[in-house]
Amino acid sequence: MYQLNKVDKKFPGVHALKAVDFTIGRGEIVGLVGENGAGKSTLMKVIYGAYQPDGGTVTVNGDEVRFANPRQAMDYGIGMVFQEQSLITNLTVMENIFLGFEQQFVRFSVINWKEMAAAARRQLKKVKLDIDPSTVTAKLSFAQRQLVELAKVLTLEERIDGDLVILLDEPTSVLAKEEVELLFSLVRELTSRASFIFVSHRMDEVLELSDRVYVMKDGAVVDMVTKADAKVEAIQHKMVGRDVDKEYYREQKQNPYNAAKTLVSLQNVTVPGAYKDITFDIHAGEVLCLVGTEGSGRESILRTVFGLEKPSEGTVQVKGSPYVKRNAQEAVARGVGYVPRERKIEGIVNGMNVYENMTLSQMGNYATKGVLRIGEEKALAQKWIDRLAIKTPDVYKDCGGLSGGNQQKVVLAKWRSGGSDVILLDHPTRGLDIGAKEDVYDMVREMCDDGAGIILVADTLEEAIGLSHTIIVLKDGEFQKRFDGSPGDKPSLYDLVHHMI
């Protein structure tokens, strides 16, 4: 009924979708799995109309269609229930359900609330949510909001003649077990009026709910299995299955770390809503990688070590003593450096130049009684521009104008030049080209040789395996397994995926 034929999508430098074939029939629930970067979200965006395919066709009931935007897709009955809530929280439930489509309840510019409420109640009934439609959305729990989003998508039923295709993007990540069960039984019931595409990193749930499952890897569909034939391990193998290029990750430069010198120690640390009861140590010269899917809590752990998130339980010790004030200032003073994921807004100050950014965390080293020794700052910047081959016309260039890779180098230079010896890397090679990535890997090895400890959240599993001495796998905020790997004796991709999903 709804079909993608050889759909292709390219972005600068990335072949996001490679001739993807995908079908979904009436009343089916189709699952979509793949690791981070496999192309799931790109595929979804093509389906609900946010992206247009560069090649291939999309057909609905045999007719070729092209959606310029999500609203057009909605006209064909394709709707998406978003992972990041797309409700305007200060509006009421009924306003959110009919957002953009209020006209039907308006007469002479006046809204007939009674009518809208009645219509809203009908929608809410479909998802078995028994609440007053005039409730302000902010008052609802996440589970309830999820159902309102579903109800919002189901309004398509009344608006169009055909069958609905509803995409569910990680709908269970904020739900408790009972709520997940409720959602699943609801979805099963609704198959009488719609088909569902269910995207999730939780393999067990996908297999429980779906009739068929598509497995994606590197932008292509590598397999499609029916519920009956589905086996978790087999799917996981299909999801990975690449060789890790050892040279690329400078594995040969990986030296054993100093197990005697502990830099950071986490004991039973919990941050509510992010992760629970995490314990690990990191030592001088060690690269420790936190592995898991989105929402597994990895980034949050990094931010906790940097003092940006405060644990409700457990202790974080840096170089033997626990945090007192638990803020970024203290972390920096203790020698912890943070290379954040959102480079442009958290890593560099967009608007300040190279040397200004480089000294931002260590201005005291370049000032006498508060007055900056700008000459020294510039010299520092020049030294590191040369050392790290940062591509910039001079030290005065606004960092906001540098390429991602060079911005990253500036951030790393900031911490290294300041003598930080615990470096937290959050998706450090995200958006960088090959050359820049290799530079980062070289720097990682150098920092280790200098005795720094690195906690890494990698972009890809290969990167995690290639770079690290130790890997800790997380799932939904909980510890799953720990792997130790010296060059030549590293865990395989499958080993990791097995515990992640």
Place this chain on the structure above:
Amino acid sequence: MSLETLKPYFPWITLVALVLVVGAINPAFFNIGSLVTLVADIVPLFIMAMGMTFAIYIGGIDLSMQQVANLVTVVATVYLAQFGIFVAFICILCGFGIGALSGWLTTKQFVPSFVSTLATGFIALSGARYLSGERALSMNAEVRDTSFGWMFGSTGGVPHELIIAGVLLAFAWFLQTRTTFGRALKAVGAGELAAVSSGLNVNRIKILAFALSGTFAAIAGLMFSVKLSGGDANLANGFLILAIVAVLVGGTPLTGGVGGVVNTLVGTLIVVVIRSAMVYLEIDATMQQMVFGVILIVAIALTIDRTKMGTVK
């Protein structure tokens, strides 16, 4: 030379263009003597605008400056006889304290600076009205001359007020561009998240920024009251809006992180030139305000850097 590199210079270009236009219409404008007097007249406004720059530079705003200046004019007048020249310290302390209070409210109590400074302004006004007994007060001429006479008169054709303004400008510029504090201000204004992630004590920086704006408001108030030889709770009224305009037109956007005190100098001069332009263009006194507003809109439209704004609210 691309548009990109020219952008920071828009305010200068606007100023020069305005000056040339006015001069073309009436060459008497270029008379050095009258130019100097013109500029000396707006020194208190300029000082206030410099203070406002610090608040706006970190992305906030200080609406209390006018009332702080008012309060200081009263404080200066009331305590002049008692303390002579040292009343200046009291005044500055006043400004610093009120500014720090605004800063504390903004950072620790999460009250947006728009509101916190509005409120502290009311409190300062309260103090001004109380101290002055709701009357206009005047200074004892003798004490004023002995303590602050040096502020007036000129040396080598340069009025002392200008020198004072110049010194303050140099100080503010040095603070902004050459100290760790100034660098931190820029980071907080241009990228607060990155500033936090680099371990800066953002709260302390913000409090100090507001304390600074309060101090400059106090200095402006002091100069103004000495100049007019008196003080009352309404003396500085009208300055706030002009100070904000001077900062914004000079090229320091409401979002902060860009621009600074030198920009504010240009902005203040633009405001002054627009005002005198209307005199030279022989625009009717009644029309001046309106023309001022229109030129202002044009100047703002030309000088703001739209690339730095996300959604325009």
Place this chain on the structure above:
Amino acid sequence: MAVSGTSDTKSTAGRINRDTLVKWAPLLVLLVLIAFFALMEPRFFSIRNFARILISATPALMVAVGVTFIIIMGSIDLSMEGTVSVCAVSFAFCFVWLGGTLNSWAWLALPFALLVGAALGFINGLIHVKLKIPSFMASLAMGFVGTGLAMVLTGGDRIRIEDEAFRSLLTVRWFNFPIMVYVAGLFLIIAWFIQTRTTLGRNFYAVGGGEALAHGSGLNVDRVRIMGFTLAGVFFAVGALLAVGRIGIAETATGNNFMFLSITAVVVGGTALWGGIGGVWNTLVGVLIVFVIGNGMVVIGLPGYVQDGVLGLLVILAVILSTDRRAISFVK
């Protein structure tokens, strides 16, 4: 990461309590103030005095209601002083020119004034939206233009409106309150109606609460903005008419003080500056708080300077109470 149901309901309940507090805090403050002043000086608690309060408050109330719509959208309008002056003056000219008394064609001056207000608001919105100038600056500059325009129109003179029919706004009382109070009440209800029962009103909230999402759902945010400023202009005009009705004079200074007063009132009443929350009833409470303080201080014989200080403290208190600290990481 699973969030258990119980912790969720607990936080929901916590949120409800905070929301309830936010909703009722300003009203509680108002009631406490009234009680306080009444206790200190029984004369405060008389119909005559309440009428006095309302008479002085109604012009500001209209202006504050107008700017409330803008603030709900997350923007701000600082042009009220200029707009009010221009509306007052143009009304006066038109009124006098058309006959000078409500019984003649001069009644047309009333809708004329509203049109002037709408036009000024429209231009304000246009400059903000089309030139992409932040509302703060655009409206501030427009305020200058407005005051200037009023000055041009009057040449600095005052225009007296002595028509008995028009002055009846103030002089004629129904049940002890002058007509202007009822007029203000009518417009307040109209504003409430717009806010709750029209798409435009709800769109203000959508823009304030989630502009990107609203835009994504097909809302023409630019149009909503411009309409919002135009509507504010109309209410500024009503405020101008009431101001003129109250003192019988229209001049350039008619608009003075409205800026601080109205914004303070809106903030004290509990409408958040970043938009999406609050409404006209909040503004009513806020305006009453401001004017009750003003009046109360005089009645109990407190010196005027205390007024400002108390107002400042209340503003801070109002914002602290109504801010959800967990929702914001930092504030500028």
